[in-house]
Amino acid sequence: MKKKADSNLLNDYHLLSYDVLDSTNEEAKRLAGGGASHGAVIWAKRQTSGRGRMGREWVSAEGNLFVSILLNIAKDLETCAQLSFVAAVAVAETLEGIIPEHEGIACKWPNDILLDGKKLAGILLESFTMPDESGKARQWVVVGIGVNIDSYPEHVMFPATCLKEAGVEIISAKIVLSRFIYNFIHRFDAWSKKGFKDIHAEWMERAYRKGEAIEVVMGEAHVEGIFEGIDASGRLLVRSSSGKLENITAGDVFFKE
Numbered sequence: 547m548k549k550k551a552d553s554n555l556l557n558d559y560h561l562l563s564y565d566v567l568d569s570t571n572e573e574a575k576r577l578a579g580g581g582a583s584h585g586a587v588i589w590a591k592r593q594t595s596g597r598g599r600m601g602r603e604w605v606s607a608e609g610n611l612f613v614s615i616l617l618n619i620a621k622d623l624e625t626c627a628q629l630s631f632v633a634a635v636a637v638a639e640t641l642e643g644i645i646p647e648h649e650g651i652a653c654k655w656p657n658d659i660l661l662d663g664k665k666l667a668g669i670l671l672e673s674f675t676m677p678d679e680s681g682k683a684r685q686w687v688v689v690g691i692g693v694n695i696d697s698y699p700e701h702v703m704f705p706a707t708c709l710k711e712a713g714v715e716i717i718s719a720k721i722v723l724s725r726f727i728y729n730f731i732h733r734f735d736a737w738s739k740k741g742f743k744d745i746h747a748e749w750m751e752r753a754y755r756k757g758e759a760i761e762v763v764m765g766e767a768h769v770e771g772i773f774e775g776i777d778a779s780g781r782l783l784v785r786s787s788s789g790k791l792e793n794i795t796a797g798d799v800f801f802k803e
């Protein structure tokens with residue numbers, strides 16, 4: 547019985563693989579404009595213009611994983627933003643299944659997966675509306691995931707690492723992709739039916755340095771305080787020294803040593 551449910555779930559998804567793309571997120575948007583359906587999984591062996599959050603470059607050498615999932619979702623944008631946590635939990639779960647000593651896997655707000663404090667994977671969520679064939683506006687969400695398998699960039703804002711450095715010698719991007727997609731599909735299905743509660747709890751179980759002092763930089767502004775978690779919409783909760791609980795929608799998090 548379970549097997550049948552699984553295969554039905556998998557039927558919603560189809561893989562489109564490329565040797566090279568500018569960005570899998572960009573290709574997902576082009577496909578949405580060209581009549582693609584919900585569940586397109588766009589995988590490239592390398593990217594020439596891979597991007598991260600806040601318009602930053604995502605170094606995209608062959609050997610690492612670059613994938614985007616195109617989803618057609620009729621929910622408000624605040625709810626759609628929870629998908630970056632759905633993806634983060636699925637990535638963390640995937641990496642825990644690959645790395646033998648995986649106690650150091652953690653989720654860092656808003657969308658990083660760390661190993662022993664170093665960035666192993668990142669998620670870029672983008673949403674947009676586009677008219678369908680009948681001219682009706684359809685809302686799309688692209689969940690883009692990059693996992694460092696063979697290499698990682700040096701001289702970046704946050705220290706990075708890769709699976710190879712973690713002692714995982716022989717694993718291909720395709721294997722990481724298939725395990726991740728399996729986990730994502732199940733997490734996404736549960737989120738669609740039951741909401742954010744379980745994902746929130748699983749993300750919090752893996753939250754990096756909860757209860758510790760952080761600084762959040764939001765352009766020119768910054769907030770300092772204690773990292774208390776995320777709220778029901780995925781906003782970062784920081785208790786400032788005045789005792790006020792701030793909830794933050796976007797920014798870069800730095801931990802004090």
Ligand code: BTN
Binds near residue numbers: 570669
């Ligand atoms: C971040 O940590 O800043 C997010 C990085 C997201 C990178 C992935 S790689 C696949 C997809 N295509 C892109 O251009 N970016 C995302």
